[in-house]
Amino acid sequence: MSRLGAVFAREARLAWSGGGGPAGPAAFFLAAITLAPLAIGPSPELLAAAGPGLMGFAALLSVLQSAERLYGDDFSDGTLDLYALSPMGLSLLCLAKTLGQGIATLWPLPVIALLGGLMYGVPLQPSTMLAAALAAAIPALVLLAGFAGALAAGVRRSGLLIALIAAPMMVPVLIFAAGAGRAGFEGDERALANLVLTLAVSLGTIALAPFGIAAAVKSRLG
Amino acid sequence: MLAMTTALAEFPSLVALSPQTLEATGLSLSRGGLRLVERLDLALAPSGALLLVGPNGTGKTTLLRALAGLVRPDAGAVAIGDQPAGQVAADTLGWLGHADGLKPNETLRHALRFWADMHGTPRTAILPLMRVMGIEALIDRPAGQLSRGQQRRAGLVRVALANRPLWLLDEPAGPLDGAGRDRLAELVAWHRSRGGGVIAATHQTLDWPGAAMLDLGMYR
Numbered sequence: 001m002s003r004l005g006a007v008f009a010r011e012a013r014l015a016w017s018g019g020g021g022p023a024g025p026a027a028f029f030l031a032a033i034t035l036a037p038l039a040i041g042p043s044p045e046l047l048a049a050a051g052p053g054l055m056g057f058a059a060l061l062s063v064l065q066s067a068e069r070l071y072g073d074d075f076s077d078g079t080l081d082l083y084a085l086s087p088m089g090l091s092l093l094c095l096a097k098t099l100g101q102g103i104a105t106l107w108p109l110p111v112i113a114l115l116g117g118l119m120y121g122v123p124l125q126p127s128t129m130l131a132a133a134l135a136a137a138i139p140a141l142v143l144l145a146g147f148a149g150a151l152a153a154g155v156r157r158s159g160l161l162i163a164l165i166a167a168p169m170m171v172p173v174l175i176f177a178a179g180a181g182r183a184g185f186e187g188d189e190r191a192l193a194n195l196v197l198t199l200a201v202s203l204g205t206i207a208l209a210p211f212g213i214a215a216a217v218k219s220r221l222g
Numbered sequence: 223m224l225a226m227t228t229a230l231a232e233f234p235s236l237v238a239l240s241p242q243t244l245e246a247t248g249l250s251l252s253r254g255g256l257r258l259v260e261r262l263d264l265a266l267a268p269s270g271a272l273l274l275v276g277p278n279g280t281g282k283t284t285l286l287r288a289l290a291g292l293v294r295p296d297a298g299a300v301a302i303g304d305q306p307a308g309q310v311a312a313d314t315l316g317w318l319g320h321a322d323g324l325k326p327n328e329t330l331r332h333a334l335r336f337w338a339d340m341h342g343t344p345r346t347a348i349l350p351l352m353r354v355m356g357i358e359a360l361i362d363r364p365a366g367q368l369s370r371g372q373q374r375r376a377g378l379v380r381v382a383l384a385n386r387p388l389w390l391l392d393e394p395a396g397p398l399d400g401a402g403r404d405r406l407a408e409l410v411a412w413h414r415s416r417g418g419g420v421i422a423a424t425h426q427t428l429d430w431p432g433a434a435m436l437d438l439g440m441y442r
Contacts, residue, residue, distance in 0.1 A: 011381045078321030
């Protein structure tokens with residue numbers, strides 16, 4: 001197995017066995033989208049119209065909620081030292097690590113978003129569009145959360161710092177991903193454009209964020 | 223001497239090391255605004271061993287981290303071979319920090335396999351090295367269920383698996399019992415017999431033959 005694959009597999013395995021894996025973010029996401037209608041009110045039109053945006057927003061929050069674990073534990077148990085001294089480039093390693101953990105913990109979100117969309121009265125096609133947009137958004141969301149997590153590694157109450165750093169950077173992904181679902185619901189052909197833009201932001205983040213994460217890790221270790 | 227040869231026979235045969243020298247010149251280090259080390263020179267030849275001693279807070283850990291390129295020194299430079307340490311550290315260093323780098327939910331089998339793969343060492347070397355450190359029976363235990371001393375032994379197995387010429391060890395014997403210290407001495411002797419060098423920060427008396435001693439208390 002290549003080193004890249006080894007890191008990806010290890011981080012996915014650790015995320016799965018360590019903190020309950022996908023259960024945390026999934027439960028948070030599910031709670032948010034179940035509670036929201038109680039606050040918004042029972043009007044079916046209102047719920048269907050608010051559904052896609054609400055789903056995107058709740059997904060972002062559940063990524064943030066699990067971001068503290070991304071680099072905090074590795075900092076305190078010495079793993080980050082070893083990663084920084086490993087023969088594989090640190091940026092590539094951080095990419096594999098963040099995506100491995102992210103995908104192992106966040107894969108239920110698109111599935112829940114699809115079911116949640118239907119539950120809110122959004123037709124199947126725009127619900128699928130929303131789920132696809134969320135799936136496309138996950139790499140960007142988790143890498144931005146990872147960047148904030150690396151900057152805040154070893155800081156007490158790092159959750160607050162992570163939210164402050166990551167939330168503004170997540171704005172474009174949120175707009176495009178929720179936009180895809182919303183435009184799909186309104187029958188607007190811009191849904192596909194929004195989906196492609198979400199994908200573009202994710203790819204851009206995959207290309208750039210690892211360098212930022214590696215620099216953040218190095219500065220936290222020094 | 224005879225006993226030593228039999229002991230050495232139990233070690234796995236790994237790809238030969240390419241011995242490296244480590245040299246620090248004019249190193250000044252501080253931590254939290256406090257100057258710890260002032261214009262320090264040190265050198266380690268292949269097969270050499272250097273023990274860093276001194277009271278708590280004299281900068282042993284900071285010095286090790288600077289030698290590994292993890293901390294940037296205020297002044298001076300560290301060279302491995304004829305290259306700056308920061309550039310070649312990843313290919314030449316085996317690192318054991320004050321934390322062992324183990325995950326509480328990961329079994330030693332999974333952890334050590336991962337590190338063997340990362341360093342391109344055959345997985346067949348894992349068991350012999352665990353046997354050397356006396357922890358082969360714990361291979362399927364999650365690290366979180368091990369005692370501090372057992373975790374330290376596992377960390378040392380990981381260092382040996384990296385198969386790198388320079389070992390930097392921060393308190394390698396700290397939580398080890400008497401038998402563990404003997405096993406550590408054997409592991410280090412094996413490493414040095416292959417041309418590898420060791421620098422260890424320690425409070426324990428480690429009687430490694432021919433080890434030089436550097437007292438950081440002097441630099442205060």
